[in-house]
Amino acid sequence: MAVPFIDLRRFEDGFLERWARTCQEVSENTRFVGGPGVAQLEEELARRCQVPEVVACANGTDALQLALRALGVGGGDRVLIPDATFWATFEAVVNCSAQPVTVDISGDDLQLDLDLLEKGLDEFRPAAVILVHLYGWGSARLDEIRELCRSKRVPLVEDGAQGFGVEWRGRSLYQGATISTISFYPAKVLGACGDAGAVCCSSPELAGRVRRLGNHGRGGHYDHPDVGWNSRMGGFEAAFLNLSLEFFEERIASRRRIASQYRERLADLDLPTCAPPEGYRENGYLNVCLPDPARKTSLTTALKSRGIGFGEVYPGSMSQQSGAQRWLAGRLGGEVAQRLSRSVVNLPLFAYMRENELDEVLDAVATGLRS
Numbered sequence: 001m002a003v004p005f006i007d008l009r010r011f012e013d014g015f016l017e018r019w020a021r022t023c024q025e026v027s028e029n030t031r032f033v034g035g036p037g038v039a040q041l042e043e044e045l046a047r048r049c050q051v052p053e054v055v056a057c058a059n060g061t062d063a064l065q066l067a068l069r070a071l072g073v074g075g076g077d078r079v080l081i082p083d084a085t086f087w088a089t090f091e092a093v094v095n096c097s098a099q100p101v102t103v104d105i106s107g108d109d110l111q112l113d114l115d116l117l118e119k120g121l122d123e124f125r126p127a128a129v130i131l132v133h134l135y136g137w138g139s140a141r142l143d144e145i146r147e148l149c150r151s152k153r154v155p156l157v158e159d160g161a162q163g164f165g166v167e168w169r170g171r172s173l174y175q176g177a178t179i180s181t182i183s184f185y186p187a188k189v190l191g192a193c194g195d196a197g198a199v200c201c202s203s204p205e206l207a208g209r210v211r212r213l214g215n216h217g218r219g220g221h222y223d224h225p226d227v228g229w230n231s232r233m234g235g236f237e238a239a240f241l242n243l244s245l246e247f248f249e250e251r252i253a254s255r256r257r258i259a260s261q262y263r264e265r266l267a268d269l270d271l272p273t274c275a276p277p278e279g280y281r282e283n284g285y286l287n288v289c290l291p292d293p294a295r296k297t298s299l300t301t302a303l304k305s306r307g308i309g310f311g312e313v314y315p316g317s318m319s320q321q322s323g324a325q326r327w328l329a330g331r332l333g334g335e336v337a338q339r340l341s342r343s344v345v346n347l348p349l350f351a352y353m354r355e356n357e358l359d360e361v362l363d364a365v366a367t368g369l370r371s
């Protein structure tokens with residue numbers, strides 16, 4: 001039996017019928033950009049993320065650019081970013097005319113290394129830091145990282161593209177951040193019917209700047225006190241997200257269940273995995289296996305031969321990308337990120353994955369590890 005890496009079609013009973021009715025309503029009301037659906041979504045996201053205000057936008061990459069721009073990051077500034085993340089984090093810095101400096105990750109939680117960050121703050125005097133919450137959890141040292149940046153007066157942007165639904169010490173991961181971002185790319189834990197994103201803001205002033213930048217720097221309709229761009233969320237995306245949020249608790253519970261079953265059963269197969277640090281409740285975004293690189297090929301060959309999808313999130317660090325070289329202003333370490341990229345394999349994990357699909361994947365893993 002083939003098992004896809006992710007199956008976006010596992011809708012709940014009645015979901016598609018309700019979505020069809022919602023499409024009809026949005027079409028009849030012609031609320032194609034912004035409108036009450038977007039306002040409703042922003043309010044609900046602020047409640048769930050436990051933050052004062054959320055601004056909806058076009059995608060998670062724009063959300064990062066809006067956050068950086070709202071903090072005043074611009075030409076020639078340096079921004080520290082983790083060496084293990086998705087390329088969008090790097091791009092967001094460059095697209096703001098700033099220069100990325102990569103900082104290695106910690107081998108314990110695979111998130112930004114606090115000690116190297118401290119070194120980077122002194123050495124590079126950055127205008128901002130981007131902390132990425134990778135894989136469906138965050139740094140074991142999140143509070144210390146926030147405190148360090150606060151004490152050095154360097155704004156911290158938290159790239160929470162993958163983090164929707166994650167809890168840190170019983171609260172939303174986004175709570176306590178100065179500014180953080182979310183991606184609603186369809187494959188995310190909360191996915192839209194197209195590209196969409198959001199910025200979580202710790203004050204109405206910051207939210208006002210983000211909102212203005214994402215709407216052509218507008219003060220009034222034809223009054224432009226700032227230069228921004230168009231990063232507004234569409235009405236269909238907002239309506240799809242509003243509907244999906246009604247089912248979110250079931251979806252995340254299903255993902256969390258599968259994520260922990262994987263961890264238990266892969267330990268029996270002697271395959272190392274990475275788990276969220278103490279204090280986190282993960283959202284089940286990704287399974288993270290860390291086989292010895294020498295065994296990776298036999299593992300992935302067995303998965304391929306059985307028609308089982310898998311990911312390698314991510315197969316190269318940021319500072320290794322050919323596109324990085326002309327923009328990098330510096331790098332601190334990078335060996336841990338490179339070791340991760342040589343090893344990492346992600347097994348299928350999605351809401352409502354079936355027990356027999358999990359069995360099938362684990363059987364293929366066992367075969368791959370034996371050969």
Ligand SMILES: Cc1ncc(COP(=O)(O)O)c(C=O)c1O
Binds near residue numbers: 196
């Ligand atoms: C860590 C990280 N940052 C940023 C993004 C960009 O989000 P989007 O694809 O919505 O632009 C992603 C999306 O995959 C991501 O995983």
